[in-house]
Amino acid sequence: MTSTKTLLLAAALAGPGVVVATQAQAQVSGIAVADPEAAVAASRAWQAARGQIQTTYKVQLDQADARRRAVSAELQPLVTAYQNAARQPGASEASLRPQAQALQTRENAANQELARLTEQPQRAQAYALEQISRRLNDAVQAAVRARNVTLLLRPAAALFSQPTADITPAITTELDRLVPTVGITPPPGWQPGQQGAAPAAAGARPAVPAATTPGRRPQGR
Incomplete structure (x- = not known):
């Protein structure tokens, strides 16, 4: 589990991918990454918004962080018991299923609690991410035009x-120009994704991670 105070992008932003090229080659062949x-x-x-979120919601984040650590401590004995049972001769998916289900149920309840x-x-x-992502395509296009790029891949x-083939910093510069600041207070009735492409609530990397089972996740044999 990662710290709930580390607000990370788990944004599912649509964007281009990559190919091999140096910066000089990109200017000639139109290829960049x-x-x-x-x-x-x-x-x-985003950096400013992240700091504001950490400050504004410090109480909630501290509570979630403390609860996450407590849940981890509560789940660890269950995980250890499951792992020990799985090592026993004759252990099978059927024999381990009750322990696995109990552990999964407890973890799901903890995740729901942390989500609240x-x-x-x-x-x-x-x-905040939605406001920035709305202008991402504009920023990409501006960076591409400035460098005569015709193919941009992840x-x-x-x-x-080569590092010199990467125009990511140029896209950031354009974003800074197009979106100098964003708000962190959604208007009444706002829902993610209403306007333009919005990042998935953390997808691979949640802003405030849910509880996860310590060690390996239970699986039947």
Whole structure:
């Protein structure tokens, strides 16, 4: 489990991928690489919003962090008991299922509890990210035009690329120009994704992580 005070992007932003190229080659061949999520994460608007969220919702985040640690301590004996049972001769999926289900039920309840505690900071994060993500495509297009790039792909798609091929910092610069600041208080009735592409509430990397089972997750044999 990661700290609830580390508000991270788990944003599902639509964006281009990557190919091998140096900066000089990109100017000639029109090929470059970029990580749009990293560009958003590095933007001044997001950095400021993250700090505001941590300050504004400090009480809720502290409560969630304390509860997360307590849940981890509560779940650890159950995990250990499950792992010990799984090592016993003759252990099977059927014999381990009751323990696995009990552990999963307890973990799900803890996640729901943490979700309630962190609902406000989660919404604040989603609102801030949505405001930035609305202008992400504009920022990408501006950076691409300035460098005569005709093909822009994500880094994960490349076997190799030189750091000089990366125009992610240029996209961040454009975002800073287009979205100098954002608010963290959603208007009444606002829901994530209403206007433009909104980041998924944390997807791979939640702003305020839910409780997770210590050690390996129970699985039947």
